[in-house]
Amino acid sequence: MSVDTSVMTDAAFATDDFVRAQLAGWQTELGAVRRLAPKTLEAYGRDLTQFMSFLADHMGGPVTLKSLRELRGADIRAFMAQRRSESLGSRSLARVLSALKSFFAYLERQGVVSVEALNVIRTPKIGRSLPKALTVLEARATIDTAGEMEERPWVGARDMAVIALCYGCGLRISEALALTGADLEADVLRVTGKGGKMRMVPLIAPVRRAIDLYRELSPFKLWPEEPLFRGVRGGVLSPRLIQLRMEQLRSVLGLPPSATPHALRHSFATHLLGKGGDLRSIQELLGHASLSTTQIYTAVDTDRLLESYAKAHPRG
Structure with a gap:
């Protein structure tokens, strides 16, 4: 998989050579080893570019290894607050935080730096939206x-x-x-x-x-x-x-x-569940990496679940 180098190019003016090299290594790992989808790679790269630009402005100079070692929870909160002020929603903010954690986890695996500041930042709450299936x-x-x-x-x-x-x-x-x-x-x-x-x-x-x-x-x-x-x-x-x-x-x-x-894909899963399909099979058919993603359909087909409960429970 080819790696989008835009994050390294755009971050060139906000970071020194060492940090820029770490960004390049991180993106290579995401693409070649973890095989993230191209759109996710692009979004993560954009998030890190914006973060490095913010830090460079916030700290008054290019981001260096020393800058990363001195990173505080307040710095990350200030960046998240800025992104929120730009009308970024909770789901996108959660992705931003995920990108930051991924990059700093990479730095820690490389033995470069361990940043504790991220541990005190809570992931924004995301309201769960249920799929709207057709009949x-x-x-x-x-x-x-x-x-x-x-x-x-x-x-x-x-x-x-x-x-x-x-x-x-x-x-x-x-x-x-x-x-x-x-x-x-x-x-x-x-x-x-x-x-x-x-x-x-x-x-x-x-x-x-x-x-x-x-x-x-x-x-x-x-x-x-x-x-x-x-x-x-x-x-x-x-x-x-x-x-x-x-x-x-x-x-x-x-x-x-x-x-x-x-919505037709949602309808496929909802109707399968309604006819007694099990979540594990539906997960495989949809290609969901996690069962928790598929479990959202249990909230959609409430009638079937209540019927199953009434039939199976001893006091039903």
């Missing part, structure tokens, strides 16, 4: 109607296939658009998720039929190793086009603003 009928109508909203049959079939993958297989839109012909087997999909992690997802018959129809109607030669879904000029399909299609579907079907391609 089964809404999800089906979304898929069926997607194929009817385009004059060019192959484009309608394409959009229907992508939307069917989001709901029928629980894929992120980026995962669906990254599929190649080689990722399709008879009844299984090979999906590349966040951080380049691979997982196998069952390919149910209705989704398979939607993909086969698109491949049959597509005017382009779809080579096995190339992206499956194409734009009208033959290039890789942009996720924005599917998002626009969902906007049209919301208008036609009277769906709420929360009905997005990602």
Whole structure:
């Protein structure tokens, strides 16, 4: 994985050569060893660049090893307060703190410096937002109607296939658009998720039929190793086009603003849970690294949980 060097370039005026080299080593470790997703790497790099710029201004000169050793909790709080004043939300502030902790943990592993100041900084509280799932009928109508909203049959079939993958297989839109012909087997999909992690997802018959129809109607030669879904000029399909299609579907079907391609993925998980699917299996299907991420769906399907409780509890 190539490493985005923007953090080193932007931090050049805020740090000395030694600290800049540590930043470079940290980003290399995040990308090559821990295999963080490119967008996470970019965000972490941006957070550290802003922190070093703040420290340079705060301390009146480039950040050095001595500056890092003398870092106090008050300095970090001042930086977090500044970011909050710039209308940064709690979730983004939590990511900022995570980036700082990651960098200083790297410095400690390298035997460079141990900073205790971060231990006294509390992670901002993040309100939990529950996924907004469509009903089964809404999800089906979304898929069926997607194929009817385009004059060019192959484009309608394409959009229907992508939307069917989001709901029928629980894929992120980026995962669906990254599929190649080689990722399709008879009844299984090979999906590349966040951080380049691979997982196998069952390919149910209705989704398979939607993909086969698109491949049959597509005017382009779809080579096995190339992206499956194409734009009208033959290039890789942009996720924005599917998002626009969902906007049209919301208008036609009277769906709420929360009905997005990602909401179809939420619907996939919620409906599986509602039919008795276990969390561990759903976790694997969604590609969640942690079960705690998947557990949010237990709060969505309250009715099923209450029914299970009533049946299983001795006093139910």
